[in-house]
Amino acid sequence: MPNTQTIPFRKSGVSQTRTAQTVKRLAMYREKATHDAKGKVIKQRYHSSTPESDGKIVGNRKYFANTRIASQSDLERMREAVAKARDPNTFLLRDKRLPTSLITEQEECQVKIEQVEPFGLTFGPKSQRRKAKIAFQADEIVKEATKLQNEYNIDNDINIQQAIDKKTAFDPRMIRGQTHRVYSEIYKVIDSSDVLVYVLDARDPENTLSKSIEKYLLQAENQHRHLIYVLNKVDLVPTWATKSWILKLQKQHPTIAFCATAKKAFGKAEIISVFRQFSLLHKERPNISIGFLGFPNVGKSSVINAIIGKQVCNVAPIPGETKVWQYVNLTKKIFLIDAPGVVFPDKTADENADDLRILLQGVIRTEYVEYPEKLVPSILKKVQKLHVLKTYQIRNYEDEEDLLEQLAYKWGRILKGGDADKRSVARKLFEDFVRGKLPHFVAAYQKGEIDAFKRSLEEQKNKWNRASDSELILFKNQQKLKAAGQAFEYEENDEMKQFADDKLDRIEEKGAEKSDSEDSLQEFESDDLDGAFEPEAFEMPKKRVKASEVDVDVNVQHKKAKMAYKTGIQRATRINKTRKRDLLRAAASGVVDEKDLNLVIKEKKLRSRKDRQGGAKGGKTGDQFYAEAKAKKEILKKITGKRM
Structure with a gap:
């Protein structure tokens, strides 16, 4: 910054100095042009008399004379200016037609056919090109045409095959996003x-x-x-x-x-x-x-x-x-x-059927479907007619054409001349189908599968009637029939639900009398039970009693539960839900054999409540629990005559 004391015409004793902005502005006036290493002007100085070139030439009639020409350096500067003007980040407000051929480098034209067919191999004594056989006589032309017509096969026609491939080709909009x-x-x-x-x-x-x-x-x-x-x-x-x-x-x-x-x-x-x-x-x-x-x-x-x-x-x-x-x-x-959604084509299915399946799943946007009216018959097959009438508030329709026409007049979608715009209505129908406005679904099992399952159930029923009680109880515990009843609304499912485990346990707790014989079986392991019911202590009859005769000896569940037991699964349910004292009575009388009894007791022991095992809601302490268990062992010891 210059010294204020050396500036002429400045009064002495004045303390005012130039501001920083003023100093920068004066320095800008004094700055010079910036050059690169080759001497090319990169930036002109401020208020330069020589403006930057914008790629345009000032019109002058002397350009058409021989006394004034443009040097290569001038053309190079013009090329750079034009390249800068073509920058996509710059905008040219007013453009004029310029002789750009003067500054554009011309590409060399090369005949590519010379690389494929050289002149020496095409013409002359060493030519290898086949000459075309041209028929100049009318008879020869007719003969050649007749020969071609007889040899023509539509299956081998390339043009027809290309047309068929174009029609059956996969719509490019169908694979949008499947890159x-x-x-x-x-x-x-x-x-x-x-x-x-x-x-x-x-x-x-x-x-x-x-x-x-x-x-x-x-x-x-x-x-x-x-x-x-x-x-x-x-x-x-x-x-x-x-x-x-x-x-x-x-x-x-x-x-x-x-x-x-x-x-x-x-x-x-x-x-x-x-x-x-x-x-x-x-x-x-x-x-x-x-x-x-x-x-x-x-x-x-x-x-x-x-x-x-x-x-x-x-x-x-x-x-x-x-x-x-x-x-x-x-x-x-x-x-x-x-992740983005992707559709993998089904190679085993028909191509057209696969395309229709993809469209009806809503994979393609509705506006991309070119002919949506072709999808209406498939939509009406999946949606019940009652749902269509209720959704669109119409009385009736004969076919898909009648439906599209009624909806077009109802929604006011009319073309020129009063015709119905069926395409836009079909697109709206397709959109409602995809978005769930038209209710539809596919059942898990078809009618043939359901019939086959019912036949298998009948076969199982006949087999269960001849099965033993242990086999029936095992099948009941696996709950296969219960799951099948939920899927196919099996007619006996409602009866089986009446014997749900929780409900029957509550009924048994309220109505059962507390006795030693009732709770004695849940305190011991299966080995103890095997010893408790050996044939030496109880003479087990070899002859099995029919299920219809069990009603006399076995009290089933509760007096209010009166049902007719006919099938084997109901018989298994009855035995599985029988009270423990009734099981003892049945075992003593020979109604239930040893194998079935042990299986039922083991199942009941797994489902026994914790409050019966002492120290819980029952109010029993640990000492009382083990004292009662010891007393029950002594009772069984007297009955069986063996050491427990």
């Missing part, structure tokens, strides 16, 4: 996950299940990964349909019913409990990752949001909202991975 990038995202999720949750649509779980994923998980490197099914959108189907699908899918992998709603999610506690069990199963790991897979638009992101309790993944009622995989923390040890 190599999305497929790689899916396999990244699988390789990064310890547990895989496959989200299925409860309306049609079988068609939203990918067999390719299950086949990939069966490989050796994926044997350690766990797979569970989640039936989403269970609020759109009846309860019995959900139960039947769960019973069917549980044979393959664990299945959980889920409904991802905004307020309260159904099945949230169950699925979190399963995740915690998997976390405890892998205690050696600091954390586990759980990946969510499934078709597009089945609700993978909605399930994650419902589990977390807030929106952490973007959701939309259209497929393809999730583009890349995303990590979400459920707890410190459990991570959830959201």
Whole structure:
């Protein structure tokens, strides 16, 4: 900064100095142009008389004379200015036609045919090109045409085959999102996950299940990964349909019913409990990752949001909202991975049927479907007519054309000339079908499977009538018939529910009399019972008594429970729920053999309540409990004559 005392015309004794802004402005006036190492001007000085070139040439008539030309350096500067003007970050407000051919380098033209067919091999004595046979006579032309017509085969026509392939080709919109990038995202999720949750649509779980994923998980490197099914959108189907699908899918992998709603999610506690069990199963790991897979638009992101309790993944009622995989923390040890939906084609199914299946699952957006009216017959086959009439408030329709026409006039979708816009109505119908406005679902078992199962039940009934009591009780304990009754609404299921374990235990506790013979059997092991009922002490008759004669000796459950026992499973239920003192009486009289009695007592001992074992609600202390047990042993010792 210059000294204020050396500045001329400045009064002495004045303390005012120049501000920093003034000093910078004066320094800007004095700055010079900036050059590079080659002497090229990079930045002009302030208020330079030579403006920067903008790639345009000032018009002058002397350019067309021979006395003035542009040097190569001028053209080089013009090329750089034009390249800068073509920068996408700059905008040219007013453009004029310029002779850019003067500054644009021309590419050398090269005839590529000379590389394929050199001149020496095409013309001259060494030519190898075949000459075309041209018929100059009319008879020869007709003869050649007749020959071609006779030899023509439509199956070998390339043009027709190309046209057929074009019609039957997979719609490119159908594979939108199915690129190599999305497929790689899916396999990244699988390789990064310890547990895989496959989200299925409860309306049609079988068609939203990918067999390719299950086949990939069966490989050796994926044997350690766990797979569970989640039936989403269970609020759109009846309860019995959900139960039947769960019973069917549980044979393959664990299945959980889920409904991802905004307020309260159904099945949230169950699925979190399963995740915690998997976390405890892998205690050696600091954390586990759980990946969510499934078709597009089945609700993978909605399930994650419902589990977390807030929106952490973007959701939309259209497929393809999730583009890349995303990590979400459920707890410190459990991570959830959201993956984009991918559809793997079914190689075993027909191509057209597979395309229709993909469309009806809502994998493709409705606006991408070119001819939605072709899907209406398939939609009407899946939706009952009553539901269509109730949803759209119409009286009746004959076929799909009549339905589209009625809805078009009702909604005011009319084309020019008064014709109904059936295409837009069909697109709206397809959208309502996908989003659940039109109720529909697929049953877990078809009619033929149900008939075959009923026939097998009849065969089992006949077999049970001839079976022993021990076999029937074992089958009853496995609860196979109970599960089958829930799935197919078996007619005897209601009768079996009357003999539920909890209800019968309460009835027995209220109505049973306290006696030594009633509680004596639950205090000893099976070895003691084998010794208590040996043939030496009790003469067991070899002849078995029929089930109809047991009613005389065995008091069944409660007096209010009056039912007709005809089948073997009912007989097993009756014996299994009989009071203990009645079992003693039956064993003494020879109605029940030793094997059946031991099996029933063992089952009853497993189901005995803790309050009967002392120190609980019964008011018995430990000393009283063991004193009573000792007294009961002494009673059995006197009866059997053996040392217990």
